[in-house]
Amino acid sequence: MSKKSNNIVYPLAFPKGTKYLCELCQKPANKICERCRVTYYCDTEHQQTDWFGIHEKICQSLIPLRVPLPFLPSEEERKKRDEDLKNKKLQLIEYTRSIAQRYLFEGDYQRAIPGAMTSLKLVIEMFGLKSVDLVPSYLILGEASQGLGNLSQAQEYLSQAEWTVIKSPDCPLPILSKLYRNIAMLQIAKGDFDQALRNLANDVYYASEEFGTENYQVSGGYFLIANIFFKQGKMDVADSLYRQVVTMWHAHLRQVVNKKTEISELDTILGKKDEDDRDTETLDKFKVQDTERSNELASEAEAKKVLYSIYEIRRNETTPDNQELTKIEHCLSMVHFLAKEYDKVQNYTDLLESKKDLDEILRSELQRVIYFIRMK
Numbered sequence: 001m002s003k004k005s006n007n008i009v010y011p012l013a014f015p016k017g018t019k020y021l022c023e024l025c026q027k028p029a030n031k032i033c034e035r036c037r038v039t040y041y042c043d044t045e046h047q048q049t050d051w052f053g054i055h056e057k058i059c060q061s062l063i064p065l066r067v068p069l070p071f072l073p074s075e076e077e078r079k080k081r082d083e084d085l086k087n088k089k090l091q092l093i094e095y096t097r098s099i100a101q102r103y104l105f106e107g108d109y110q111r112a113i114p115g116a117m118t119s120l121k122l123v124i125e126m127f128g129l130k131s132v133d134l135v136p137s138y139l140i141l142g143e144a145s146q147g148l149g150n151l152s153q154a155q156e157y158l159s160q161a162e163w164t165v166i167k168s169p170d171c172p173l174p175i176l177s178k179l180y181r182n183i184a185m186l187q188i189a190k191g192d193f194d195q196a197l198r199n200l201a202n203d204v205y206y207a208s209e210e211f212g213t214e215n216y217q218v219s220g221g222y223f224l225i226a227n228i229f230f231k232q233g234k235m236d237v238a239d240s241l242y243r244q245v246v247t248m249w250h251a252h253l254r255q256v257v258n259k260k261t262e263i264s265e266l267d268t269i270l271g272k273k274d275e276d277d278r279d280t281e282t283l284d285k286f287k288v289q290d291t292e293r294s295n296e297l298a299s300e301a302e303a304k305k306v307l308y309s310i311y312e313i314r315r316n317e318t319t320p321d322n323q324e325l326t327k328i329e330h331c332l333s334m335v336h337f338l339a340k341e342y343d344k345v346q347n348y349t350d351l352l353e354s355k356k357d358l359d360e361i362l363r364s365e366l367q368r369v370i371y372f373i374r375m376k
């Protein structure tokens, strides 16, 4: 990507009175998407950025939301149409945000921005500028900006998010947890570890309240705390926190994989096909369970990032802990399985099966996964 698109300014309020505004930067637009004819751009570059970030997946879905609606004489029909439109928008918010979240976890920051912008705009359109529903989109935009090295832009989005949360006493705990985590991430980038640790303590507190103390969704905060101690050379604390993170992911992945290999056995018998090819995904094919699937994909991406990073640390230790390595390798095989990266699953399975002291239950789980892959 070129330099220019890294420096997009995203105004939070959209100027009124101008007829056509760029989808991405809200500046006056003079290009139109020829496919939907309801989306505008200031230049080809923004069009391309938007296209590859989100628009290719939602281009056609935007048409019914943006074309002027014909007058319907019956109030009942009008009500029904409003209801339909509302539901489509809600669905689009979920969808665009989950796509953005996934790119974010994969480190594709540039590509995360258009989806997050689309969801942000839709939330503003539906719920106004004070809605707590804005926060997840602000957080993605902040994280993406940070990933692109634009710390002041990241700070701006986080301040928006914080301000919105302060005004919403009923803010859901997972959002609070994520907000504190992201504030901490920015402080880590700035080298302010003390402040970061304080915010990560809040993150862990709210996540534990919501999900329970052992849940993998709490592990993100622990992982960052461990990284800080690791950087500070406090290896004892870092070590036990990394173990905790691995244990949380291990339990979670095991549960998901076991469930999946059971259910899919049934699907194979019933002849159901497994479809979630991301190249062909569009909102039309987006169903309720796809939100779940997208969230799963996002957590798979997080799992990969976290587990590979711990794996790297463990392998470089002077006396590697083999049991811990086995546990991480098992996690990695499961993550790749869920991501349908079967070659990599095979690599890890071979590696694990070559270990003499491998736990029998684990061995049978590996065999079940391999059996499942062969059946496909």
Ligand SMILES: [Zn+2]
Binding pocket: 022, 023, 024, 025, 026, 027, 041, 042, 043, 046
């Ligand atoms: Zn633009």
Ligand SMILES: [Zn+2]
Binding pocket: 033, 034, 035, 036, 037, 038, 039, 055, 059, 060
């Ligand atoms: Zn279009």
